[in-house]
Amino acid sequence: MLLTVVEKDKPPSVTVRVNKITLSVRPGSDRDERQDILERWYREQIRSEVPKLIEQWETLLGVKVDRFFVQRMKTRWGSCNPATASIRLNTNLAKKPIQCLEYIVVHEMMHLLEPTRNARFVALMDRFMPQWQERRQLLNLLPVRHEDREY
Numbered sequence: 322m323l324l325t326v327v328e329k330d331k332p333p334s335v336t337v338r339v340n341k342i343t344l345s346v347r348p349g350s351d352r353d354e355r356q357d358i359l360e361r362w363y364r365e366q367i368r369s370e371v372p373k374l375i376e377q378w379e380t381l382l383g384v385k386v387d388r389f390f391v392q393r394m395k396t397r398w399g400s401c402n403p404a405t406a407s408i409r410l411n412t413n414l415a416k417k418p419i420q421c422l423e424y425i426v427v428h429e430m431m432h433l434l435e436p437t438r439n440a441r442f443v444a445l446m447d448r449f450m451p452q453w454q455e456r457r458q459l460l461n462l463l464p465v466r467h468e469d470r471e472y
Contacts, residue, residue: 335362360393363415367391374426381449384433399425401432417460424456
């Protein structure tokens with residue numbers, strides 16, 4: 322997706338149109354401010370989608386997620402704490418197709434059934450989401466970050 326930055330004397334906003342994101346910022350905003358605006362927007366996108374996915378998959382998997390968190394993560398797409406039934410999701414998932422987000426949500430929820438990535442975990446993934454490997458490939462093929470760009 323192409324990112325365009327527009328300076329306007331209005332509150333910051335992010336809009337999406339076919340393959341184009343427009344970041345509207347106040348004149349004089351610096352790179353860090355622009356990055357913060359985008360990060361908040363990405364976080365909001367995930368927070369709006371994940372509850373629907375969790376609800377759908379809780380029923381299918383027979384598990385309960387008590388809490389989920391969205392945060393910027395450097396090395397992981399997500400994590401799960403089975404003891405607290407909570408999952409943590411990478412903000413950068415908002416930059417990916419929805420099927421990639423769904424794959425990570427299911428992957429982390431699967432850890433509520435099987436905490437380790439053993440043969441049982443793989444068998445459960447194969448059973449409940451047969452296309453999980455294709456989704457993982459898609460997730461890892463697409464670029465994650467755009468921090469090297471100037472805003």
